[in-house]
Amino acid sequence: MTNDAIPTPSAFDDAALDKAFAAVSRQAQDEAAQLATPDAIEAYRLRWVGRKQGRLNDVSAWLKAAPPSAKKSVGERFKVLKDLVDGLLEQASGAGPNPAALAAEAIDITLPGTRRLTGAEHPITRTLNEIVSVFAALGYSVGVGPEVETDFYNFESMNFPPGHPARDTQDTLVVANQERRPLRDRLLLRTHTSPVQMRTMEQQPPPVRIVIPGKVHRNDAQDATHSPIFHQVEGLCVDTNITFSDLKGTLDHAMKALFGSSVKTRFFPSFFPFTEPSADVQISCIFCGGKGCRKCKQSGWIELLGCGMVDPAVFQFAREKQPAYDPKKISGFAFGMGVERIAMMKYGISEIGQFYAGDMRFLGQFA
Numbered sequence: 001m002t003n004d005a006i007p008t009p010s011a012f013d014d015a016a017l018d019k020a021f022a023a024v025s026r027q028a029q030d031e032a033a034q035l036a037t038p039d040a041i042e043a044y045r046l047r048w049v050g051r052k053q054g055r056l057n058d059v060s061a062w063l064k065a066a067p068p069s070a071k072k073s074v075g076e077r078f079k080v081l082k083d084l085v086d087g088l089l090e091q092a093s094g095a096g097p098n099p100a101a102l103a104a105e106a107i108d109i110t111l112p113g114t115r116r117l118t119g120a121e122h123p124i125t126r127t128l129n130e131i132v133s134v135f136a137a138l139g140y141s142v143g144v145g146p147e148v149e150t151d152f153y154n155f156e157s158m159n160f161p162p163g164h165p166a167r168d169t170q171d172t173l174v175v176a177n178q179e180r181r182p183l184r185d186r187l188l189l190r191t192h193t194s195p196v197q198m199r200t201m202e203q204q205p206p207p208v209r210i211v212i213p214g215k216v217h218r219n220d221a222q223d224a225t226h227s228p229i230f231h232q233v234e235g236l237c238v239d240t241n242i243t244f245s246d247l248k249g250t251l252d253h254a255m256k257a258l259f260g261s262s263v264k265t266r267f268f269p270s271f272f273p274f275t276e277p278s279a280d281v282q283i284s285c286i287f288c289g290g291k292g293c294r295k296c297k298q299s300g301w302i303e304l305l306g307c308g309m310v311d312p313a314v315f316q317f318a319r320e321k322q323p324a325y326d327p328k329k330i331s332g333f334a335f336g337m338g339v340e341r342i343a344m345m346k347y348g349i350s351e352i353g354q355f356y357a358g359d360m361r362f363l364g365q366f367a
């Protein structure tokens, strides 16, 4: 390494500049070729690109010395030289494509890669979306509401008065320490998605056509067909002149869309506080086609959902905020179904707990 200062070229024509820059470049390359230790590399860096005494500073001084007509050619050559020195430094310090480093980091592309599982809808989500899309095609929109509900929306406005025995059919998980509040304001985990019926009617006058998918909670012990948490899709249709035959036609269409066009439906009288009259809907057994088998207990029919015409008492609650829900002028129907039950039928699953166990061997079948 020589410590000689770099002389300013005596002339600034192209030939003289080429010669001067070539000499400096050669010197930079020769010195870089001998770098072996980190200390030597650091010394090289200071010697060439150091802020104060770096040799490139000497060369950049040529710019000042050059006559105006030659400044551009000096500048261009300086840029090339600077890139060269930067490249040499990078290569020496290992950041550049050093053949030894490249060989050490080489990847064996014949090895199998890390396999990432493709995501897929959970069978509950898929069934829920299928049900919703059947009704979406009929012009229904989707309503949602909170899972922690007040007694008013979950029970009272759905025509379950305080102390009514129908409340006992939905074993309820209540939020603790609510005793000081009035009953209607006490919080609980919703036992059905029906409260969203009232929340929707309070916010918009008729006509209403909504389906309400969601999670519900009951204090039920887990067994093969029951779970304390499950999913429902509820529906509500309110307009002028809605009749029971509209309800039958809608649900018959929906069951055929979900289970195939050969499925038949039949309606049995039932009771729900928020509908009058109320009915249970049965579909012809999808396993035996109605002949009778173990799954339908030899009856040929499977009970699948509840429904009915909206009770005028429910409209009276809605009228408190939306006067247009006058039971003398409008009518409507509502229905509700359990998503797990439908998914179990569709996919031939006998144990409800498998939906929630998170076992990939089970869930992978639906991917």
Ligand SMILES: [Zn+2]
Residues within 6 Å of the ligand: 285, 286, 287, 288, 289, 290, 291, 292, 293, 294, 295, 296, 297, 298, 300, 301
């Ligand atoms: Zn059957």
